[in-house]
Amino acid sequence: MSAGRGWSLRTARPDDVGQVSALLERSYLPLWAGHYEAALLDAVAPLVTRANPRLLASGTFFVAMSDCGIAVGCGGWTHEAPGTGVLEDGIGHIRHFATDADWLRLGIGGAIIRRCIAEAKVEGLTTLMADSARGAELFYAAFGFQPLGPSAPMIGDTILPGTMMRLAL
Numbered sequence: 053m054s055a056g057r058g059w060s061l062r063t064a065r066p067d068d069v070g071q072v073s074a075l076l077e078r079s080y081l082p083l084w085a086g087h088y089e090a091a092l093l094d095a096v097a098p099l100v101t102r103a104n105p106r107l108l109a110s111g112t113f114f115v116a117m118s119d120c121g122i123a124v125g126c127g128g129w130t131h132e133a134p135g136t137g138v139l140e141d142g143i144g145h146i147r148h149f150a151t152d153a154d155w156l157r158l159g160i161g162g163a164i165i166r167r168c169i170a171e172a173k174v175e176g177l178t179t180l181m182a183d184s185a186r187g188a189e190l191f192y193a194a195f196g197f198q199p200l201g202p203s204a205p206m207i208g209d210t211i212l213p214g215t216m217m218r219l220a221l
């Protein structure tokens with residue numbers, strides 16, 4: 053899968069569901085293993101490796117496709133807060149960033165987050181929030197996000213501790 057290193061970015065589509073779910077599995081499971089206990093990962097794995105059809109259809113969710121047609125990165129933004137769906141004026145939320153564990157540090161996540169930031173500015177948003185999983189804080193920090201404090205999102209019945217991060221646009 054990682055023999056070629058070419059990739060390109062496009063807006064996700066509803067029919068990417070299988071590709072994006074497989075990508076989430078190739079990203080979250082190996083990369084979170086160094087940051088979370090195995091029992092916690094086992095509990096959240098079935099939920100976090102399932103692509104969200106609403107995001108895929110949102111027009112603000114992107115997928116990086118390798119030259120051989122495999123999804124190797126994804127991520128996007130929404131007005132609605134994850135989990136609650138709450139809308140707040142001027143605030144957007146970073147959603148489901150993941151790069152294939154064999155495709156890290158090639159600029160894929162960065163290309164997607166730059167696109168999100170650019171679109172959020174065009175939409176007139178003033179703030180982007182990212183509920184960062186452990187281990188992703190330095191990625192968000194590289195694009196100007198600052199830590200606000202610990203976060204405790206619920207994935208099903210399980211808390212997946214992370215860091216709430218904020219970017220002033």
Ligand SMILES: CC(C)(COP(=O)(O)OP(=O)(O)OC[C@H]1O[C@@H](n2cnc3c(N)ncnc32)[C@H](O)[C@@H]1OP(=O)(O)O)[C@@H](O)C(=O)NCCC(=O)NCCS
Pocket residue numbers: 079080083084125148149150151152155156157158159160161162163183184185186187188190191192194
């Ligand atoms: C976070 C993640 C999406 C980054 O994807 P990526 O495609 O490797 O990111 P990029 O190559 O665009 O990195 C851009 C910059 O971010 C920073 N960065 C990215 N990963 C980093 C890491 N592990 N440690 C330190 N800095 C990092 C660097 O400044 C990097 O630039 P550089 O490679 O020139 O030094 C990826 O590590 C991932 O999928 N992690 C597991 C899933 C996850 O936790 N997602 C976030 C959920 S909230």
